[in-house]
Amino acid sequence: MRKLLNLFLAFILVSMTFAGGIKVNAEESDSIVGYWKLVEIAGEKNVMSREDLETYEQLGSVMYLKFRENGTVKFSLFGDEMEGWWNAYGITLEDSWLTYKIEGDVLTITNADGGDMICERTTGDEINALLGYQDGVLDESVVYSDKETKIMDTETASVVVVGYKADMTGFTVYFRCENKTRDSIVISEDKCVLNKYIFHPDWAVSLDSRETLDSEMVVSPAELAKAGLSSVDEMILQMRITDAITDKIIQRGIKATAYPTGKKAEEVKAPARTPAENELIVNDDASCAFIIQGIDPEDTRGLAVNCYLENRSGGTLNFVWSDVTINDIAVSTSYEESVFPGALGYSDVIFLNANLEDLGINSGEITTIKGKLKVYDKTKSTPVVVAEKEFTYTP
Numbered sequence: 001m002r003k004l005l006n007l008f009l010a011f012i013l014v015s016m017t018f019a020g021g022i023k024v025n026a027e028e029s030d031s032i033v034g035y036w037k038l039v040e041i042a043g044e045k046n047v048m049s050r051e052d053l054e055t056y057e058q059l060g061s062v063m064y065l066k067f068r069e070n071g072t073v074k075f076s077l078f079g080d081e082m083e084g085w086w087n088a089y090g091i092t093l094e095d096s097w098l099t100y101k102i103e104g105d106v107l108t109i110t111n112a113d114g115g116d117m118i119c120e121r122t123t124g125d126e127i128n129a130l131l132g133y134q135d136g137v138l139d140e141s142v143v144y145s146d147k148e149t150k151i152m153d154t155e156t157a158s159v160v161v162v163g164y165k166a167d168m169t170g171f172t173v174y175f176r177c178e179n180k181t182r183d184s185i186v187i188s189e190d191k192c193v194l195n196k197y198i199f200h201p202d203w204a205v206s207l208d209s210r211e212t213l214d215s216e217m218v219v220s221p222a223e224l225a226k227a228g229l230s231s232v233d234e235m236i237l238q239m240r241i242t243d244a245i246t247d248k249i250i251q252r253g254i255k256a257t258a259y260p261t262g263k264k265a266e267e268v269k270a271p272a273r274t275p276a277e278n279e280l281i282v283n284d285d286a287s288c289a290f291i292i293q294g295i296d297p298e299d300t301r302g303l304a305v306n307c308y309l310e311n312r313s314g315g316t317l318n319f320v321w322s323d324v325t326i327n328d329i330a331v332s333t334s335y336e337e338s339v340f341p342g343a344l345g346y347s348d349v350i351f352l353n354a355n356l357e358d359l360g361i362n363s364g365e366i367t368t369i370k371g372k373l374k375v376y377d378k379t380k381s382t383p384v385v386v387a388e389k390e391f392t393y394t395p
Helices: 002-014 025-033 050-059 123-130 221-227 352-357
Strands: 034-042 064-067 072-078 081-089 090-093 098-104 106-110 115-124 150-151 159-167 170-179 185-194 197-199 204-207 212-219 235-243 249-258 280-286 290-293 300-312 317-326 336-339 343-350 369-377 382-394
Touching: 034 050, 064 115, 072 090, 072 212, 090 185, 115 290, 150 235, 150 249, 159 185, 159 369, 170 185, 170 204, 170 221, 185 212, 185 249, 197 221, 204 212, 280 369, 290 317, 290 369, 300 317, 300 336, 300 352, 336 343, 343 352
Parallel strands: 197 343
Antiparallel strands: 034 064, 034 115, 064 072, 072 081, 081 090, 090 098, 098 106, 106 115, 150 159, 159 170, 170 212, 185 197, 185 204, 185 235, 235 249, 280 290, 290 300, 300 343, 317 336, 317 369, 369 382
């Protein structure tokens, strides 16, 4: 997709020169901040009419620019983005220098060949609606580092972060992954914690012998909204490598921390918990918290019990359910959630529809969920139980 973006820019932004520029005054440069949607490309040849671009919109593809107060600009095409700079004299995208003028709600970006990109002022909400996304929750004025960060480097494989993207589509991390072996492997994340908050992006990439691939890990807008994050200042990843044929674990527990916005560890704050109306506090002490917040009626997998958990100790804690009954019928569960020190977040305990049906349980007619919560500190040579509580939850 990046290649397509570069080809498109080459098509519309050829032969830019400062000499052909139009100087804009301070009032115009101030008013450029915000969103502008491309509505027409005018020129003597190879133009795109308003009707052409409206056809793209109907297919869910919108070309737009976002100018920020800090002097940066984003150009978006078909869901891919390119970052540049702007000032009162022009715009820089890639190696191209463009000049512009503003007349009311129309922005005209000019190239030296006489072609114009004509844009109309819009809003982030309108762009979101055209793209079919929900409102963005991340602050798009935050600048993310383009510095490469090594997440993992072993004799088996390496993973390097080569970039980040934060907008209405969510938070995206771009990886470059290398398989150093002669076998096929799978690299995946065991744990992902953003700003002390637990996420489950389920990222994995398969690599053939000696292969290097680019890959993307995306955290959705819905998950970010639930966490209440406006920027991602800290990212903790724990990685795992498995054999692609046998699924045997080769290496795991490989942990690394990155600071995408340049903040220091002590500056990163965890988001506050949002209480639920019918929640049950199973445990809440100096070591940890575990709270059943409710049942998700829209989960298609089966019975999803929404839980909040928090590690207040100095070691990694494992939260485990056992001796579970639903409507007084014994139900097996393999639920276990491992939580880093200082981390918090939400975790669903899932009981599949097929399993419930075999036991004669209708997921829409749950009266009680009973069980035992055990919390282990597994950083010790011998795991230590730090909390053990029985619970009865009535939805």
